[in-house]
Amino acid sequence: MNPIVYAIPIFFLMILIEVITTIIRKKDYYRVNDAINSLSTGMLNVTTGVIFKLGIYTLIYNHAALFSFDGDTLWVWTLGFLLQDFFYYWNHRKGHEINLLWAAHSVHHQSEEYNLTTALRQTSTGFLFSWVFYLPMAIFGIPPHIFLTVSLFNLLYQYWVHTRHIPKLGWLELLFVTPSNHRVHHAKNRKYLDKNYGGVLIIWDRLFGTFIEEDESYEAIRYGTLKPLRSWNPVWANLHLYTEMFRDAIKTKSWKAKLTLWFRRTGYRPADVATPMKMPDIHIYENYNPEASKGLKVYSLIHFAILVLATTVFMAISHNTPYGFNTLWTIVLALNLICIGWLLEKHTGLIIVEAIRFVLSGATIFVSNGIWIDLIPGWTWQFIITSGTVSLLVLQTSGIAKPVSYREGNSARAAGS
Known part of the structure:
Protein backbone atom coordinates (compact mmCIF):
# COMPACT_ATOMS: atom_id res chain seq x y z
CA MET A 1 0.00 0.00 0.00
CA ASN A 2 1.19 3.53 -0.77
CA PRO A 3 2.64 4.95 2.50
CA ILE A 4 0.98 8.30 1.77
CA VAL A 5 -2.34 6.64 2.67
CA TYR A 6 -1.21 6.38 6.29
CA ALA A 7 -0.13 10.03 6.31
CA ILE A 8 -3.41 11.46 4.94
CA PRO A 9 -5.33 11.31 8.28
CA ILE A 10 -2.37 12.95 10.03
CA PHE A 11 -2.23 15.68 7.39
CA PHE A 12 -5.89 16.54 7.83
CA LEU A 13 -5.74 16.36 11.62
CA MET A 14 -2.90 18.89 11.59
CA ILE A 15 -4.86 21.09 9.16
CA LEU A 16 -7.85 20.97 11.53
CA ILE A 17 -5.64 21.95 14.46
CA GLU A 18 -4.17 24.83 12.45
CA VAL A 19 -7.63 26.02 11.38
CA ILE A 20 -8.82 26.01 15.01
CA THR A 21 -5.65 27.84 16.08
CA THR A 22 -6.20 30.38 13.32
CA ILE A 23 -9.76 31.03 14.51
CA ILE A 24 -8.71 31.32 18.16
CA ARG A 25 -5.93 33.76 17.27
CA LYS A 26 -8.31 35.69 14.99
CA LYS A 27 -6.04 35.48 11.97
CA ASP A 28 -6.99 35.27 8.29
CA TYR A 29 -4.63 32.50 7.20
CA TYR A 30 -7.29 30.34 5.50
CA ARG A 31 -9.77 30.77 2.67
CA VAL A 32 -12.07 27.92 1.61
CA ASN A 33 -11.50 28.36 -2.12
CA ASP A 34 -7.71 28.64 -1.87
CA ALA A 35 -7.44 25.67 0.50
CA ILE A 36 -9.62 23.45 -1.72
CA ASN A 37 -7.54 24.36 -4.76
CA SER A 38 -4.28 23.55 -2.96
CA LEU A 39 -5.61 20.21 -1.79
CA SER A 40 -6.99 19.48 -5.27
CA THR A 41 -3.55 19.82 -6.86
CA GLY A 42 -2.18 17.55 -4.12
CA MET A 43 -4.81 14.93 -4.90
CA LEU A 44 -3.91 15.08 -8.58
CA ASN A 45 -0.25 14.68 -7.64
CA VAL A 46 -0.74 11.43 -5.73
CA THR A 47 -3.22 9.90 -8.16
CA THR A 48 -1.25 10.71 -11.32
CA GLY A 49 1.77 9.29 -9.49
CA VAL A 50 -0.01 5.92 -9.56
CA ILE A 51 -0.12 5.86 -13.36
CA PHE A 52 3.18 7.64 -14.12
CA LYS A 53 5.75 5.61 -12.20
CA LEU A 54 9.00 5.82 -14.16
CA GLY A 55 11.31 3.65 -12.05
CA ILE A 56 14.37 5.18 -13.74
CA TYR A 57 16.38 5.34 -10.51
CA THR A 58 16.11 1.57 -10.00
CA LEU A 59 16.89 0.93 -13.67
CA ILE A 60 20.08 3.01 -13.54
CA TYR A 61 21.08 1.50 -10.18
CA ASN A 62 20.67 -2.06 -11.49
CA HIS A 63 22.75 -1.46 -14.62
CA ALA A 64 25.22 1.33 -13.82
CA ALA A 65 25.95 1.43 -10.07
CA LEU A 66 29.70 1.79 -9.43
CA PHE A 67 29.58 0.41 -5.90
CA SER A 68 27.47 -2.11 -4.01
CA PHE A 69 26.80 -0.84 -0.51
CA ASP A 70 25.19 -2.75 2.34
CA GLY A 71 21.73 -1.25 2.58
CA ASP A 72 21.42 -2.24 6.25
CA THR A 73 24.30 -0.15 7.63
CA LEU A 74 23.71 3.18 9.37
CA TRP A 75 26.45 5.04 7.52
CA VAL A 76 24.93 4.18 4.13
CA TRP A 77 21.52 5.45 5.30
CA THR A 78 23.15 8.63 6.64
CA LEU A 79 25.04 9.16 3.40
CA GLY A 80 21.85 8.51 1.41
CA PHE A 81 19.97 11.10 3.46
CA LEU A 82 22.68 13.75 3.02
CA LEU A 83 23.06 13.11 -0.71
CA GLN A 84 19.31 13.14 -1.32
CA ASP A 85 18.93 16.42 0.56
CA PHE A 86 21.89 17.92 -1.33
CA PHE A 87 20.52 16.96 -4.73
CA TYR A 88 17.02 18.04 -3.65
CA TYR A 89 18.50 21.52 -3.07
CA TRP A 90 19.76 21.65 -6.66
CA ASN A 91 16.55 20.15 -8.05
CA HIS A 92 14.55 22.77 -6.15
CA ARG A 93 16.87 25.63 -7.06
CA LYS A 94 16.87 24.85 -10.77
CA GLY A 95 13.10 24.49 -10.53
CA HIS A 96 13.08 28.24 -9.86
CA GLU A 97 15.74 29.18 -12.40
CA ILE A 98 14.79 27.34 -15.62
CA ASN A 99 11.56 27.92 -17.56
CA LEU A 100 10.69 24.27 -18.17
CA LEU A 101 11.34 23.22 -14.58
CA TRP A 102 9.48 26.24 -13.19
CA ALA A 103 6.44 25.26 -15.26
CA ALA A 104 6.22 22.16 -13.05
CA HIS A 105 7.31 23.58 -9.71
CA SER A 106 5.28 26.80 -9.93
CA VAL A 107 2.17 24.84 -8.88
CA HIS A 108 3.53 24.66 -5.34
CA HIS A 109 3.89 28.45 -5.19
CA GLN A 110 0.57 29.53 -6.69
CA SER A 111 -1.35 29.72 -3.41
CA GLU A 112 -1.72 33.28 -2.14
CA GLU A 113 -2.09 31.93 1.39
CA TYR A 114 0.52 30.10 3.46
CA ASN A 115 -0.74 27.26 5.60
CA LEU A 116 -0.58 23.47 5.83
CA THR A 117 -2.76 23.02 2.74
CA THR A 118 -0.05 24.86 0.80
CA ALA A 119 2.37 22.06 1.70
CA LEU A 120 0.11 19.57 -0.08
CA ARG A 121 -0.10 21.75 -3.18
CA GLN A 122 2.18 19.68 -5.41
CA THR A 123 2.83 19.41 -9.14
CA SER A 124 1.66 16.49 -11.25
CA THR A 125 4.38 16.97 -13.89
CA GLY A 126 7.53 17.17 -11.75
CA PHE A 127 8.26 13.48 -12.37
CA LEU A 128 9.14 14.34 -15.98
CA PHE A 129 12.46 15.95 -15.06
CA ILE A 139 25.32 5.60 -10.24
CA PHE A 140 27.25 5.93 -6.97
CA GLY A 141 25.35 2.95 -5.59
CA ILE A 142 22.81 4.18 -3.02
CA PRO A 143 20.21 1.35 -2.96
CA PRO A 144 16.73 2.26 -4.29
CA HIS A 145 14.96 1.41 -1.01
CA ILE A 146 17.19 3.90 0.83
CA PHE A 147 16.63 6.59 -1.81
CA LEU A 148 12.86 6.11 -1.73
CA THR A 149 12.71 6.14 2.09
CA VAL A 150 14.84 9.26 2.61
CA SER A 151 12.96 11.01 -0.23
CA LEU A 152 9.67 10.26 1.52
CA PHE A 153 11.11 11.53 4.83
CA ASN A 154 12.27 14.72 3.09
CA LEU A 155 8.79 15.25 1.67
CA LEU A 156 7.02 14.59 4.97
CA TYR A 157 9.43 16.83 6.89
CA GLN A 158 8.55 19.76 4.66
CA TYR A 159 4.88 19.53 5.60
CA TRP A 160 5.12 21.12 9.04
CA VAL A 161 7.16 24.15 7.90
CA HIS A 162 4.24 25.53 5.88
CA THR A 163 2.69 27.54 8.68
CA ARG A 164 2.59 31.13 9.90
CA HIS A 165 1.87 30.18 13.50
CA ILE A 166 5.38 29.03 14.47
CA PRO A 167 7.96 31.80 15.09
CA LYS A 168 11.74 31.55 14.72
CA LEU A 169 13.25 28.55 16.51
CA GLY A 170 16.60 29.80 17.80
CA TRP A 171 19.66 27.70 16.95
CA LEU A 172 17.59 25.32 14.81
CA GLU A 173 17.46 28.10 12.20
CA LEU A 174 21.19 27.58 11.62
CA LEU A 175 20.89 23.95 10.50
CA PHE A 176 17.35 23.07 9.50
CA VAL A 177 14.58 24.31 7.25
CA THR A 178 12.06 25.91 9.61
CA PRO A 179 8.70 27.65 9.18
CA SER A 180 10.47 31.02 9.36
CA ASN A 181 13.04 30.47 6.63
CA HIS A 182 10.55 28.58 4.46
CA ARG A 183 8.06 31.45 4.68
CA VAL A 184 10.81 33.49 3.04
CA HIS A 185 11.05 30.91 0.26
CA HIS A 186 7.35 31.29 -0.57
CA ALA A 187 7.43 35.10 -0.49
CA LYS A 188 7.14 37.12 -3.68
CA ASN A 189 8.51 40.29 -2.07
CA ARG A 190 11.50 41.56 -4.04
CA LYS A 191 13.88 41.12 -1.08
CA TYR A 192 13.04 37.44 -0.62
CA LEU A 193 12.81 36.15 -4.20
CA ASP A 194 14.63 32.91 -5.02
CA LYS A 195 16.01 32.13 -1.58
CA ASN A 196 16.04 29.23 0.91
CA TYR A 197 15.72 26.16 -1.31
CA GLY A 198 16.61 23.52 1.30
CA GLY A 199 14.43 20.49 1.99
CA VAL A 200 15.46 19.39 5.49
CA LEU A 201 18.82 21.13 5.95
CA ILE A 202 19.29 24.86 5.41
CA ILE A 203 23.08 24.48 5.35
CA TRP A 204 23.11 24.11 1.54
CA ASP A 205 21.60 27.59 1.17
CA ARG A 206 24.19 28.97 3.56
CA LEU A 207 27.01 27.28 1.63
CA PHE A 208 25.84 28.34 -1.84
CA GLY A 209 24.72 31.89 -1.07
CA THR A 210 20.95 31.51 -1.36
CA PHE A 211 20.02 31.97 2.31
CA ILE A 212 18.22 34.99 3.70
CA GLU A 213 16.71 35.35 7.15
CA GLU A 214 13.11 36.37 7.69
CA ASP A 215 13.14 40.07 8.61
CA GLU A 216 10.23 40.71 10.94
CA SER A 217 10.77 44.49 10.70
CA TYR A 218 10.40 44.34 6.90
CA GLU A 219 7.09 44.64 5.07
CA ALA A 220 4.58 41.82 5.46
CA ILE A 221 5.23 38.78 3.30
CA ARG A 222 3.04 38.40 0.22
CA TYR A 223 2.59 34.86 -1.06
CA GLY A 224 1.98 33.43 -4.51
CA THR A 225 3.66 33.81 -7.90
CA LEU A 226 4.64 37.09 -9.55
CA LYS A 227 2.25 36.24 -12.34
CA PRO A 228 -0.88 35.09 -10.46
CA LEU A 229 -2.75 31.99 -11.63
CA ARG A 230 -6.20 33.45 -10.91
CA SER A 231 -8.04 30.16 -11.34
CA TRP A 232 -9.33 27.34 -9.14
CA ASN A 233 -8.86 24.76 -11.91
CA PRO A 234 -6.19 22.30 -10.63
CA VAL A 235 -5.49 20.88 -14.09
CA TRP A 236 -4.92 24.34 -15.57
CA ALA A 237 -2.68 25.10 -12.58
CA ASN A 238 -0.40 22.30 -13.80
CA LEU A 239 -0.51 23.10 -17.51
CA HIS A 240 -0.80 26.86 -17.96
CA LEU A 241 2.94 27.67 -18.11
CA TYR A 242 3.64 24.80 -20.52
CA THR A 243 0.82 26.17 -22.69
CA GLU A 244 2.28 29.67 -22.58
CA MET A 245 5.75 28.45 -23.59
CA PHE A 246 4.29 26.36 -26.41
CA ARG A 247 2.41 29.41 -27.73
CA ASP A 248 5.60 31.47 -27.58
CA ALA A 249 7.50 28.76 -29.46
CA ILE A 250 4.84 28.83 -32.19
CA LYS A 251 4.71 32.65 -32.42
CA THR A 252 8.40 33.48 -32.43
CA LYS A 253 10.14 33.60 -35.80
CA SER A 254 13.51 32.76 -34.27
CA TRP A 255 14.35 29.07 -34.52
CA LYS A 256 16.95 29.52 -31.83
CA ALA A 257 14.28 30.88 -29.48
CA LYS A 258 11.87 28.09 -30.42
CA LEU A 259 14.42 25.50 -29.30
CA THR A 260 15.96 27.26 -26.31
CA LEU A 261 13.16 29.19 -24.59
CA TRP A 262 12.31 26.06 -22.59
CA PHE A 263 15.74 26.05 -20.98
CA ARG A 264 16.27 29.78 -20.54
CA ARG A 265 16.07 31.71 -17.30
CA THR A 266 12.62 31.70 -15.66
CA GLY A 267 10.39 34.37 -17.17
CA TYR A 268 12.24 34.57 -20.49
CA ARG A 269 10.07 35.13 -23.56
CA PRO A 270 11.30 35.70 -27.14
CA ALA A 271 11.90 39.38 -27.97
CA ASP A 272 9.55 39.27 -30.97
CA VAL A 273 6.73 37.87 -28.81
CA ALA A 274 6.87 39.88 -25.58
CA THR A 275 8.94 42.57 -23.92
CA PRO A 276 11.21 41.46 -21.06
CA MET A 277 9.27 40.94 -17.84
CA LYS A 278 9.74 43.65 -15.25
CA MET A 279 9.43 43.11 -11.53
CA PRO A 280 5.78 43.97 -10.84
CA ASP A 281 4.59 45.92 -7.84
CA ILE A 282 3.07 43.10 -5.81
CA HIS A 283 1.09 45.56 -3.71
CA ILE A 284 -1.25 46.40 -6.58
CA TYR A 285 -2.49 42.80 -6.71
CA GLU A 286 -5.59 41.76 -4.83
CA ASN A 287 -5.65 38.08 -3.92
CA TYR A 288 -7.82 36.05 -6.25
CA ASN A 289 -11.03 35.61 -4.29
CA PRO A 290 -14.17 35.50 -6.49
CA GLU A 291 -17.33 35.99 -4.51
CA ALA A 292 -19.37 32.94 -3.53
CA SER A 293 -22.18 32.57 -1.02
CA LYS A 294 -21.44 30.89 2.31
CA GLY A 295 -23.92 28.19 1.40
CA LEU A 296 -22.04 27.41 -1.81
CA LYS A 297 -18.75 27.24 0.10
CA VAL A 298 -20.27 24.76 2.57
CA TYR A 299 -21.75 22.76 -0.31
CA SER A 300 -18.36 22.67 -2.07
CA LEU A 301 -16.60 21.63 1.14
CA ILE A 302 -18.98 18.71 1.68
CA HIS A 303 -18.54 17.38 -1.84
CA PHE A 304 -14.81 17.99 -1.74
CA ALA A 305 -14.61 15.96 1.48
CA ILE A 306 -16.30 13.07 -0.36
CA LEU A 307 -13.64 13.34 -3.07
CA VAL A 308 -10.89 13.30 -0.44
CA LEU A 309 -12.36 10.08 0.98
CA ALA A 310 -12.64 8.58 -2.50
CA THR A 311 -9.01 9.52 -3.23
CA THR A 312 -7.84 7.90 0.00
CA VAL A 313 -9.66 4.67 -0.85
CA PHE A 314 -8.28 4.77 -4.39
CA MET A 315 -4.71 5.19 -3.11
CA ALA A 316 -5.23 2.30 -0.67
CA ILE A 317 -6.30 -0.15 -3.38
CA SER A 318 -4.44 1.14 -6.46
CA HIS A 319 -1.51 -1.28 -6.01
CA ASN A 320 -3.94 -4.19 -6.53
CA THR A 321 -6.10 -2.76 -9.32
CA PRO A 322 -5.54 -2.86 -13.11
CA TYR A 323 -3.71 -0.02 -14.83
CA GLY A 324 -6.76 0.82 -16.95
CA PHE A 325 -8.93 1.12 -13.84
CA ASN A 326 -6.40 3.43 -12.17
CA THR A 327 -6.11 5.61 -15.27
CA LEU A 328 -9.87 5.93 -15.71
CA TRP A 329 -10.45 6.91 -12.10
CA THR A 330 -7.56 9.39 -12.09
CA ILE A 331 -9.17 11.13 -15.07
CA VAL A 332 -12.61 11.12 -13.44
CA LEU A 333 -11.18 12.50 -10.20
CA ALA A 334 -9.51 15.30 -12.16
CA LEU A 335 -12.81 16.19 -13.84
CA ASN A 336 -14.59 16.18 -10.47
CA LEU A 337 -11.97 18.53 -9.03
CA ILE A 338 -12.29 20.84 -12.03
CA CYS A 339 -16.04 21.02 -11.35
CA ILE A 340 -15.50 21.85 -7.68
CA GLY A 341 -13.18 24.68 -8.73
CA TRP A 342 -15.82 25.85 -11.19
CA LEU A 343 -18.41 26.04 -8.41
CA LEU A 344 -16.15 28.41 -6.47
CA GLU A 345 -15.42 30.82 -9.30
CA LYS A 346 -18.45 30.79 -11.61
CA HIS A 347 -21.89 32.20 -10.93
CA THR A 348 -23.94 30.65 -13.71
CA GLY A 349 -24.66 27.16 -14.92
CA LEU A 350 -23.75 25.51 -11.62
CA ILE A 351 -26.71 23.12 -11.64
CA ILE A 352 -25.77 21.94 -15.14
CA VAL A 353 -22.15 21.50 -14.08
CA GLU A 354 -23.18 19.40 -11.09
CA ALA A 355 -25.62 17.32 -13.11
CA ILE A 356 -22.85 16.51 -15.60
CA ARG A 357 -20.47 15.65 -12.74
CA PHE A 358 -22.89 13.16 -11.16
CA VAL A 359 -23.80 11.56 -14.50
CA LEU A 360 -20.11 11.26 -15.37
CA SER A 361 -19.26 9.65 -12.04
CA GLY A 362 -22.19 7.25 -12.28
CA ALA A 363 -21.27 6.29 -15.85
CA THR A 364 -17.70 5.58 -14.73
CA ILE A 365 -18.95 3.21 -12.04
CA PHE A 366 -21.11 1.47 -14.65
CA VAL A 367 -18.13 1.08 -17.03
CA SER A 368 -15.85 -0.07 -14.22
CA ASN A 369 -18.25 -2.76 -13.10
CA GLY A 370 -18.68 -3.86 -16.70
CA ILE A 371 -14.95 -4.28 -17.32
CA TRP A 372 -13.45 -4.92 -13.89
CA ILE A 373 -16.03 -7.00 -12.06
CA ASP A 374 -16.52 -6.41 -8.32
CA LEU A 375 -13.92 -3.63 -8.02
CA ILE A 376 -16.65 -1.08 -7.24
CA PRO A 377 -19.14 -1.97 -4.48
CA GLY A 378 -22.76 -2.07 -5.58
CA TRP A 379 -23.89 0.44 -2.97
CA THR A 380 -21.94 3.21 -4.74
CA TRP A 381 -24.74 3.29 -7.34
CA GLN A 382 -27.28 4.16 -4.69
CA PHE A 383 -24.90 6.71 -3.17
CA ILE A 384 -24.32 8.52 -6.48
CA ILE A 385 -28.05 8.57 -7.32
CA THR A 386 -29.11 9.71 -3.84
CA SER A 387 -26.39 12.31 -3.27
CA GLY A 388 -26.72 13.63 -6.81
CA THR A 389 -30.48 14.03 -6.56
CA VAL A 390 -30.30 15.68 -3.13
CA SER A 391 -27.49 17.98 -4.23
CA LEU A 392 -29.30 19.17 -7.34
CA LEU A 393 -32.47 19.80 -5.33
CA VAL A 394 -30.48 21.79 -2.77
CA LEU A 395 -28.85 23.90 -5.47
CA GLN A 396 -32.17 24.43 -7.23
CA THR A 397 -34.29 25.36 -4.22
CA SER A 398 -31.94 26.96 -1.68
CA GLY A 399 -30.60 29.79 -3.78
CA ILE A 400 -26.99 29.16 -2.74
CA ALA A 401 -25.96 28.88 -6.39
CA LYS A 402 -27.20 32.37 -7.19
CA PRO A 403 -24.53 34.96 -7.97
CA VAL A 404 -23.44 37.30 -5.18
CA SER A 405 -24.34 40.76 -6.37
CA TYR A 406 -21.67 43.40 -6.92
CA ARG A 407 -22.98 45.37 -3.96
CA GLU A 408 -23.10 42.31 -1.69
CA GLY A 409 -19.59 41.34 -2.74
CA ASN A 410 -18.15 44.74 -1.98
CA SER A 411 -19.97 44.90 1.34
CA ALA A 412 -18.49 41.56 2.31
CA ARG A 413 -15.02 42.70 1.25
CA ALA A 414 -15.37 45.91 3.23
CA ALA A 415 -16.37 43.88 6.26
CA GLY A 416 -13.23 41.77 5.85
CA SER A 417 -15.01 38.48 5.17
Missing part, protein backbone atom coordinates in the same frame (compact mmCIF):
# COMPACT_ATOMS: atom_id res chain seq x y z
CA SER A 130 13.23 15.69 -11.33
CA TRP A 131 14.71 12.17 -11.64
CA VAL A 132 17.69 13.60 -13.54
CA PHE A 133 19.03 15.31 -10.40
CA TYR A 134 19.22 12.05 -8.44
CA LEU A 135 21.00 9.93 -11.05
CA PRO A 136 24.41 10.51 -9.38
CA MET A 137 23.07 8.70 -6.31
CA ALA A 138 21.99 5.71 -8.40
